[in-house]
Amino acid sequence: MEDSAPAARVGGLTWPPTAWSLRTKIAAVLLLPTIVALTLAGIRIDSELDQANRLSAVRDQLSIVRDTLELADLLDQELVASAANPTPTAQIDAVDAKVAALQQDVDFAVLPADTSRTLNTSLGKLSGLRASGDPVAKTTGYHEIVTQLSNIPPTVIGSAGNTDLNAPAYTLRSLIQLRSALAVQETLLRSVRSGNANQAELAAAAQSAAEESAIHSQVARDISPELAPRLTNALAALSDRQAVLQSALVVDRTPELSGLLLPIANESASLGDLIAGISATLSGTVTDATNAIRSKTLRDAALVIGALLSALAIALLMARSLLSPVRRLHTAALTAAHEELPQTIQRVRDGEDISWESVEPVGVETGEEIGQLARAFEEMHRQAIRLAGEQAELRKQVSEMFMTLARRSQSMVELQLTVLEGLESNERDPQRLDELFRLDHLATRLRRNGENLQVLAGGSPSRHDHGPVSMVELLRGATSEVKDYRRIKLANVPGGSVRSQAAADIVHILAELLENATRFSPPEAKVVLTADRGSDGGLLVEVVDHGLGMTQEDLDKANHRLAAGDTVSPETARRMGLFVVGRLASLHGVTVRLRLTGGPGGEPGITASVHVPGALIIADSGTARQSLVNGVAPKPNGTSLENYPSLNEISLENYPTLNGSSHGTLPVANGVPSGPHPLPERKPQAPMNTPIFENVVSNWFTEHSPDTPEPAQRSQNWLTAADDARRAAEDAVRQSTPATISPAGLPTRTPGAQLAPGAALPRERPGGRQATTDFRDATAVRNNLSRHYNGMRAARQRTAHEEGS
Numbered sequence: 001m002e003d004s005a006p007a008a009r010v011g012g013l014t015w016p017p018t019a020w021s022l023r024t025k026i027a028a029v030l031l032l033p034t035i036v037a038l039t040l041a042g043i044r045i046d047s048e049l050d051q052a053n054r055l056s057a058v059r060d061q062l063s064i065v066r067d068t069l070e071l072a073d074l075l076d077q078e079l080v081a082s083a084a085n086p087t088p089t090a091q092i093d094a095v096d097a098k099v100a101a102l103q104q105d106v107d108f109a110v111l112p113a114d115t116s117r118t119l120n121t122s123l124g125k126l127s128g129l130r131a132s133g134d135p136v137a138k139t140t141g142y143h144e145i146v147t148q149l150s151n152i153p154p155t156v157i158g159s160a161g162n163t164d165l166n167a168p169a170y171t172l173r174s175l176i177q178l179r180s181a182l183a184v185q186e187t188l189l190r191s192v193r194s195g196n197a198n199q200a201e202l203a204a205a206a207q208s209a210a211e212e213s214a215i216h217s218q219v220a221r222d223i224s225p226e227l228a229p230r231l232t233n234a235l236a237a238l239s240d241r242q243a244v245l246q247s248a249l250v251v252d253r254t255p256e257l258s259g260l261l262l263p264i265a266n267e268s269a270s271l272g273d274l275i276a277g278i279s280a281t282l283s284g285t286v287t288d289a290t291n292a293i294r295s296k297t298l299r300d301a302a303l304v305i306g307a308l309l310s311a312l313a314i315a316l317l318m319a320r321s322l323l324s325p326v327r328r329l330h331t332a333a334l335t336a337a338h339e340e341l342p343q344t345i346q347r348v349r350d351g352e353d354i355s356w357e358s359v360e361p362v363g364v365e366t367g368e369e370i371g372q373l374a375r376a377f378e379e380m381h382r383q384a385i386r387l388a389g390e391q392a393e394l395r396k397q398v399s400e401m402f403m404t405l406a407r408r409s410q411s412m413v414e415l416q417l418t419v420l421e422g423l424e425s426n427e428r429d430p431q432r433l434d435e436l437f438r439l440d441h442l443a444t445r446l447r448r449n450g451e452n453l454q455v456l457a458g459g460s461p462s463r464h465d466h467g468p469v470s471m472v473e474l475l476r477g478a479t480s481e482v483k484d485y486r487r488i489k490l491a492n493v494p495g496g497s498v499r500s501q502a503a504a505d506i507v508h509i510l511a512e513l514l515e516n517a518t519r520f521s522p523p524e525a526k527v528v529l530t531a532d533r534g535s536d537g538g539l540l541v542e543v544v545d546h547g548l549g550m551t552q553e554d555l556d557k558a559n560h561r562l563a564a565g566d567t568v569s570p571e572t573a574r575r576m577g578l579f580v581v582g583r584l585a586s587l588h589g590v591t592v593r594l595r596l597t598g599g600p601g602g603e604p605g606i607t608a609s610v611h612v613p614g615a616l617i618i619a620d621s622g623t624a625r626q627s628l629v630n631g632v633a634p635k636p637n638g639t640s641l642e643n644y645p646s647l648n649e650i651s652l653e654n655y656p657t658l659n660g661s662s663h664g665t666l667p668v669a670n671g672v673p674s675g676p677h678p679l680p681e682r683k684p685q686a687p688m689n690t691p692i693f694e695n696v697v698s699n700w701f702t703e704h705s706p707d708t709p710e711p712a713q714r715s716q717n718w719l720t721a722a723d724d725a726r727r728a729a730e731d732a733v734r735q736s737t738p739a740t741i742s743p744a745g746l747p748t749r750t751p752g753a754q755l756a757p758g759a760a761l762p763r764e765r766p767g768g769r770q771a772t773t774d775f776r777d778a779t780a781v782r783n784n785l786s787r788h789y790n791g792m793r794a795a796r797q798r799t800a801h802e803e804g805s
Helices: 022-060 062-084 089-109 113-123 126-131 135-150 152-158 163-191 199-222 228-234 238-248 254-349 369-426 430-456 471-480 500-519 552-564 576-588 691-696 721-734 778-804
Strands: 008-010 013-015 488-492 527-533 539-544 591-596 606-612
Touching (some): 022 062, 022 254, 062 163, 062 254, 089 113, 089 126, 113 152, 135 152, 163 199, 163 254, 199 228, 228 254, 238 254, 369 430, 369 778, 471 488, 471 500, 500 539, 500 606, 552 591, 576 591
Parallel strands (some): 488 527
8 A cells, every 4th residue: 555645834834734733723714714804805995995096196186177177268268369369469378377287287197198198299289370370270270179188087087987977077078179169160250251262261160060069969968967958058059050151151141150159159158157067066076986985995994804803802712712621621631641640550550549530620611522522531531540450450460370370380399309309319320310410400490480480470589598699609500590501601700709689580680691592592502601890899791692693673672671671561471581681680780781792794693791780799809710620711702811801990981792702882781881892812711510510519529719718608517528638639739849850851750749648549459469450430430429429418408407407
């Protein structure tokens, strides 16, 4: 199955929002509609503000409209006055002054570029038109200028974007054009002279009347109903004047034309009044609309902001009513999961009586789903504590059952060992005795398994206080409890003893490590057991094998389990030995670590390091014991320990391994540091006796250095006259007699010179004759030694029993 796609990050948050907190989700639920409402309200308010700004701009440009209307009226007056006087100075000055004012207003109000350009172009034609002597061309030019001016009001008003203002603006433009047409007709009629030389003026006047009629028809459709009657009254004589001008083109009606001037002047005045009224109304409408839209915009903005604030306040109150109980429930759940429940379980495991009904409530009393969830959590918490108590009680019962079974088994094993010991003491057949020794060894291993069961059950094996145990006896005892004890080599043993309260457990730890080492090593491979003293006065024992080894990951896990001490895990069943080692080590502050024998990339195998703290070691004032027999025990990998430095001579950063190899890092525990350190060369050592032999023989057979004092606590039954003879023999063996050199340069040997006191002499045969051959029989010697050992053992047992009584 393919892995799901990774969540994308949006603005610091993951998407999809499955990992968002409840507060973030509620905030998103509240913010989304708020943002949408703000956007829509902002669009509406922005539109109203834009309309208000346009109306305000139009209001500011109304001065241009007024100047335009006045300039159009002045141009009409100048045009009419030019018919009587080619240079009407007063009218020209008035027009120029208004043109300057209009251009100033245009520059201030910023009209559209095309409108401003057209206006400037039209006004620039005035000087040429004033100098023209052709009445038709002059009236046409003035009329075009006024027409251009009439387009300014719709342009200015239309920028407001208000359709209600567009109709009055267009009506105002049409009325300006109507008035200009009347001014053109009046100017042309005043220019008519008697005779037939006026056809051009009459034709132009008739055309202007026709244009006036067309504009009137358009204005009549667009003007408001209130102003329609005034427009009709103002142009009442239009049809008659149009008929007269049309007929004057055919028949000379010059005398009648002068009668048209007065009606034209009246119509022009009426249109001027109408234009002024519409202009004033339009200006007031624009001002009122501007004020109204501004007020509406402010009102809408205030309503939107108020509504949003109210909605947010209500939403926050509702969110708080949801978040507060959820937060309390969340805090209670985390506190229960990480603090209260583990502490309660630990108290239950410690044997305290905990009432599962005494769980404190969460504090959420609401009746909705969150309150129901809080009460369900309280009930679940109670049931968890109740279940923990039941499980602890069940585990306690199972542990007690295991302890009972283990003690019964241990009792039977001890009884079996006692029976075997009695059989061994009375057995005279060497082969049968060897079989009994094997049974004894198997029973010893059974006893260790029984002790493992007691440790797994949470207890500790019962120990008898036999006083401090020497280092030699400690390592021998651990070796004797291993199945393949013949494969174990003891490389180095320092002097000193281990206190009684920890000796048996340390033997057990070493036995478990040796058992693992022999089990996971080739059958022909040797396992080296070596020890040395540490800088803190403690003891460092290493079990070195060259077996299958472990991966670094498994090695780390194993060290973690060893460091965890008595922590039970799913690996306990599969790694029972490591669990027992870790628990026993934690009882006495002993540190156990595993590492690769040859380091990363080196030879395979595992080295187990056991550090016993100095508080458990009793120092020996004599020289550290290097061997159990004559010679020096061999060191694996070609190195020996004769010149091996003690741990107090080694720097903390360069702590060596005892098998001659170096490793990466040995954790510092109980004062024992780690680190690579080279080992000096040492002399080879002789092999040792087998562990089973060393376990069954008494200390009477154990060799001691003459400089090493006997243990102070040893019973007097361990000392016999034979000990004195043995010591004398050893002193004699150590004495070195200078050899006599013959003349040939060869040493001269004296028969019997190397015999020690008490050495056996050749046995004489009956009759006083010496035997010519060796008289010793191996079977007879073995039987004699066995009888002697059994007798000595029985005597010591009786003596120890009497002293104990």
